[in-house]
Amino acid sequence: MRIGIIGSGALGLYYGAMLQRSGQDVHFLLRRDYQTIQKKGLQIYSCNGDFHLPQVAGYQTPQEIGTVDLVIVGLKTISNHHLIELVSPLLDTNTAILTLQNGLGNEELLAEAFGAECVLGGVAFLCSNRGEPGIVHHLGEGRIRLGEFSDGSSQRSNNLADMFQAAGVPCTAVSDLRRARWEKLVWNIPFNGLCALLERDVTDLLNHPESKELARNLMLEVIAGANAQSLKEPINGQEFSQQMIAFTENMDHYRPSMMIDRAAGLPLELRAIYAVPLQQAKAAGISMPRVAMLNTLLDFGETKP
């Protein structure tokens, strides 16, 4: 399958590399890493085994990539104002677009521009960071849950899941993408935000009992918001929040991407991860006061002193 990766950060590079290693024909739109990857290829340091791709098809414009069978979008949502112009040159009649971006609102943007029928979304539970140019650190996890934006099962989503599986990426197709997206937010909203705000990693946070309780309360608010979204099956608040805490306790001093971005002075994905979920919850009659407060505190940090 001819695949184009738009947004080659840690996520785009990691999944692209896994797919290329499994024999897929992968083409990366690169910025920061272009020169290094052209010269030295792409190095993945992974908890599942390191590997190196000496030959990588890297490009500086989407036009050079040309049309593909599948676009995988890994772009930071803060760059979504470029999303349509970056994806557009890769599209042929039957091209599928899979956005693995954070938060809510990304499939809607793509569907608006290119039609709902070509859009899939996926949530990635991936602990990864970029190192020096041409280097990605894969610290843990990596599984993807993907599905049709138009809801329901499809042969296409099953095939994509099989493709990721064959590449060594645990992947399942889901029939309720909206539920999967909200489930991901149950983790992202507390841990990305609290770690960015407090400049401390998930392990430090969970070692402070009151902060662990706060993370749990944030999760319960998100789950209440999720369960107001006409999901096919509601999320069990107590059980799922407990699972997410246990999952996080297995991460050894993991620094969420938002924490890294804040420390680097980069803008945060507040719209996709906080503002749109708050809007959707509010539209369904659910207030999430702690989530709103966290969003406000983070947003204030985006203003300059």
Add this chain to the structure above:
Amino acid sequence: MRIGIIGSGALGLYYGAMLQRSGQDVHFLLRRDYQTIQKKGLQIYSCNGDFHLPQVAGYQTPQEIGTVDLVIVGLKTISNHHLIELVSPLLDTNTAILTLQNGLGNEELLAEAFGAECVLGGVAFLCSNRGEPGIVHHLGEGRIRLGEFSDGSSQRSNNLADMFQAAGVPCTAVSDLRRARWEKLVWNIPFNGLCALLERDVTDLLNHPESKELARNLMLEVIAGANAQSLKEPINGQEFSQQMIAFTENMDHYRPSMMIDRAAGLPLELRAIYAVPLQQAKAAGISMPRVAMLNTLLDFGETKP
């Protein structure tokens, strides 16, 4: 009147200096400023006019002060484990103790040790900082509302209010000290905490509309907590929170004491300003989720990375 000042920070030094200037016989327990004040006296730079006291009675132990008619307590509440031993040597049969400390729980501590009948409390709206040793900056405000811990009016509290007034400190005696304490918390809880957490001053905060709204919502939670405490007269939430916002808008880039303490790596008065109010509200059936969240975020910052 022979007056002993226990806790000679910006607040204790400022009010002590004002009283001494008006002719009262004031004795300061000093630590950091002892040497300088012995040598050079005490300098007040005040928005109402600077003044200098060349002769100041400073001491290094409370025993040297001896008994007084009035103890004024300005100690940081984080040092309350020393409060009883510091105040005790100053007490005679009729000595009154007036605590101007922050938050809740201070009168109770004094009453437990020395009897409720000798305890008064006051809330001070004072914008002041310490400068170099021997120097206090009075930036604005300064009014005090004081009353009997045992509640109700008294000749004693009226006399103390008159004494402060005569010293140029706007002061009123109140018959409901509990209400006055909670009213002060309506300001302290949002602004001390948010400025300390975000490391930004009150003006920056109020210039961010969402943070201003958050400050307002925190105030409304505190007022709900206050109104569950059997006050003689409830606090009008809309009106009082609006007043407090307007009052704060008049402060030009003021840095609350908690913000200064956090920046200096000093411990914060979280127990008196957050934990005890949260307990008292909870005991009255009122939850203050945003206040609890702010307390948790601040408390986490007290743990070391």
